[in-house]
Structure formats: C-alpha cells, structure tokens
Amino acid sequence: MNDLEGLLEVARAAAAEGSRLLSTTGPGGVRAKGDRDFVTDLDVRIQSSVREYLGRVAPEIGFLGEELEPDEQEHDAPEYRWVLDPIDGTSNFIHGIPLCAVSLALAQNDVPILGVIAAPFLSLEYYASAGHGAFCNDHRIKTSHTQSVSNAIVSIGDYAVGDNAPAKNRQRLALTTALAAEVERVRMFGSAAIDLAWVAEGRTDACILLSNKPWDMSAGVVIARESGALVTDSDGRRHDVGSAHTVAAAPGIASALLDLVGTTLASVQG
Structure with a gap:
C-alpha cells in the first residue's frame, strides 16, 4: 500500500457518500441492539453503500463495520482493512441532535493510518493520513496550546x-x-x-x-x-x-x- 494519499481520496469519497445519505435520509426503522443501544435502517444502508464502493475501488482491502452481522465478520484480520462506523452518534441522530458523523479509517495490522470523519449537519469534514498532517475542510489543523x-x-x-x-x-x-x-x-x-x-x-x-x-x-x-x-x-x-x-x-x-x-x-x- 504505497499510495496512502490515493487511498485517502478513496476514503474521502466513500465517507462523502455516507455523509450525503446521512444528511438527506431519515433514520427509517429503529431497533434495539441491546440495553438503550439502537441501530437504524440508515446505519445499515450507509454501511452497505460505503462497503460496496470500497469493494469496487479497492477490492484487496478488508472491511470491518459496526453493523456487520456476526457471520459477516472476518475471523482473521487482514493486514489492511477499512474500519467504518456508518453513524457515530446514532442516538443523537435519532433525536435530531446534529452531533453525529460518518467515521471511516484504514488500518494496517490494526493500526489506523488514515481517517475521515464527515459531520454533514455541521458542514465539517476532517481527514488525515500518517505523516501528512490533519485537516478540516481542507485547512490544516493543530491542537490547542493550552498549558493548564x-x-x-x-x-x-x-x-x-x-x-x-x-x-x-x-x-x-x-x-x-x-x-x-x-x-x-x-x-x-x-x-x-x-x-x-x-x-x-x-x-x-x-x-x-x-x-x-x-x-x-x-x-x-x-x-x-x-x-x-x-x-x-x-x-x-x-x-x-x-x-x-x-x-x-x-x-x-x-x-x-x-x-x-x-x-x-x-x-x-x-
């Protein structure tokens, strides 16, 4: 995987499609996964759409998604795999709170080497790849200088x-x-x-x-x-x-x- 910047663009395109669905589609059905833990039809739809795109563009890379069924999970993690949360902040989304995002990373041997976070209701896209800095809406970002x-x-x-x-x-x-x-x-x-x-x-x-x-x-x-x-x-x-x-x-x-x-x-x- 020498073209890390190329793969970052793939990830940004995939997250952008998930973000589009998140901002234009209602949750659909809502069901419980556990105690006060919910999944929506849209979680599953975004995961399916992003996975399908990544599978076409980068078929050699594995995939881990939060909403995969147990029989879909990879038992042995490949060297490279995408890691997706189709809606991070599902409870917020269900209740109309805009603090939610599509979160997509590429991991090498379970170490994340690039990541994209798209928060459409806030009009924010964050992305980074190892050794190339972090960006928000195409502007370089840095942590605060707080000392106390x-x-x-x-x-x-x-x-x-x-x-x-x-x-x-x-x-x-x-x-x-x-x-x-x-x-x-x-x-x-x-x-x-x-x-x-x-x-x-x-x-x-x-x-x-x-x-x-x-x-x-x-x-x-x-x-x-x-x-x-x-x-x-x-x-x-x-x-x-x-x-x-x-x-x-x-x-x-x-x-x-x-x-x-x-x-x-x-x-x-x-």
Whole structure:
C-alpha cells in the first residue's frame, strides 16, 4: 500500500457518500441492539453503500463495520482493512441532535493510518493520513496550546449502558466529579469521532473516552495524532487496539490530565 494519499481520496469519497445519505435520509426503522443501544435502517444502508464502493475501488482491502452481522465478520484480520462506523452518534441522530458523523479509517495490522470523519449537519469534514498532517475542510489543523487543565475544555464519553453498567458508571461519575473540580468545563457530545476531531482542531483541549471500539476510535485517533495530540490509554501508554480506554489531549496538558485520570480510576477500583 504505497499510495496512502490515493487511498485517502478513496476514503474521502466513500465517507462523502455516507455523509450525503446521512444528511438527506431519515433514520427509517429503529431497533434495539441491546440495553438503550439502537441501530437504524440508515446505519445499515450507509454501511452497505460505503462497503460496496470500497469493494469496487479497492477490492484487496478488508472491511470491518459496526453493523456487520456476526457471520459477516472476518475471523482473521487482514493486514489492511477499512474500519467504518456508518453513524457515530446514532442516538443523537435519532433525536435530531446534529452531533453525529460518518467515521471511516484504514488500518494496517490494526493500526489506523488514515481517517475521515464527515459531520454533514455541521458542514465539517476532517481527514488525515500518517505523516501528512490533519485537516478540516481542507485547512490544516493543530491542537490547542493550552498549558493548564484549569483553562481546558474536556469532553467525556457517554455513560455506560448494558452489561456491568453500574460498575462502569462508578468510574465515569468519579471522573466527571474529578474533572469538574479541576478543568474549565466538562462536555459530553455523544460521538467519539467528534470528541477526537475537536481535540485535533483545538475546539476542545482533551477528551477522555472510557472505551475503545475500533469503529468508534480509529479515524479520530489518526486525525488527533496528526494534529499533534497525545493519544494514549488511561495509564499513559500509547493507544492501540488493545487499549482499555482512549485519551487524547493537547501536549501542554497531557501529563497533568493523565495524572488526574489515573488517580481517579485507581481510587474507584480500589
């Protein structure tokens, strides 16, 4: 895969088609996947459309999508594969909240090497490829220069639903409390892709997501890294597919923020 920039253009075209459908089509049927976790007909339609396009243009590359059925999943991950969340922020979309996006990445051995996030209701397209910087609407973006957590806007991921939600939410609530005592403001957007993209753009200074699913994180991780953000697990180790959590922060506050996160999570676990 020598033509990374060419593949980025493929990804942008695929995400643009998904974005067009997202902005012009209603959700259709809505059904539960689990406890307070929903999928719409449009999620499935966007995934099918993007997958079909990528399969025609780059048939040698594998595919992982959030809404694939179990029998469609690849049991052995190929060296290269696309990773798609057709609608990141489905609950937002269902309720008419514009914080939702198509999130598409290309991963090599499960390491994201390019990513595109298209948020049509905000008229925003973010993209990046490894070693070539991060962009929003064709303008280069960089993280904020914030040097103090007291001046930082920090977004957090959704509270947990489903299995073991009470235990998971003890961590999330403790983290919310700790952040509220230290940072300028805490925000919850309901879309991991937007969380990471806005750190990359400097709209926010950090995001803390106590989860790590590839379709949620892959595109945003490469965009955030290419903007200069430090992207790690909550223990400070470099973020990868095996990480438990996802933390992205502007360099000036990363160390202090990770200290806060680590101390808070340790106190809950203890």
